[in-house]
Amino acid sequence: MKGAILVMGFLALGLDAAAQAAAPTVSLGAAVYTHWCSHCHAPGPGHPGTESLQLKYAGKLPAVLVERTDLTPAVVSTFVRQGVLLMAPFRKTEITDTELAALSIYVAGNYQKAR
Numbered sequence: 001m002k003g004a005i006l007v008m009g010f011l012a013l014g015l016d017a018a019a020q021a022a023a024p025t026v027s028l029g030a031a032v033y034t035h036w037c038s039h040c041h042a043p044g045p046g047h048p049g050t051e052s053l054q055l056k057y058a059g060k061l062p063a064v065l066v067e068r069t070d071l072t073p074a075v076v077s078t079f080v081r082q083g084v085l086l087m088a089p090f091r092k093t094e095i096t097d098t099e100l101a102a103l104s105i106y107v108a109g110n111y112q113k114a115r
């Protein structure tokens, strides 16, 4: 009995640690997005990413990246490392793998929520 209580205590601690670990990832992802992506992908005119995606999807999908619900973290990571049209690929010296993981989860946030 004592053992079971101890195990449950450790489980609770483990979950708590997981919840705490998730918080910095979200804020890191948001910070990387603001630094490297938002000047092209923010809403409104004058943002080449948003304008280009408006043309590409002609309103069938949101032109603003963070409003999309179809982007998975893997798709976001691939575009960031490979680039597309006038969006240059981002190197690991600019966005590290850890930052890319957080960024991809952040940008794909609506995909996760929609499922």
Ligand code: HEC
Binding pocket: 033, 036, 037, 038, 039, 040, 041, 048, 049, 050, 052, 053, 056, 065, 071, 075, 076, 079, 080, 084, 085, 086, 087, 088, 090, 103, 107
């Ligand atoms: C210099 C401007 C610019 C910057 C900076 C930029 N992008 Fe882009 N992005 C674009 C353009 C232009 C496209 C191409 C849209 C198209 O295919 O018409 C694009 C496309 C994308 C796509 C593909 C969307 C689709 O459905 O085809 C993703 C994902 C993306 N960008 C993510 C990012 C992320 C994440 C960052 C930050 C690391 C970023 N972009 C930074 C301009 C930019």
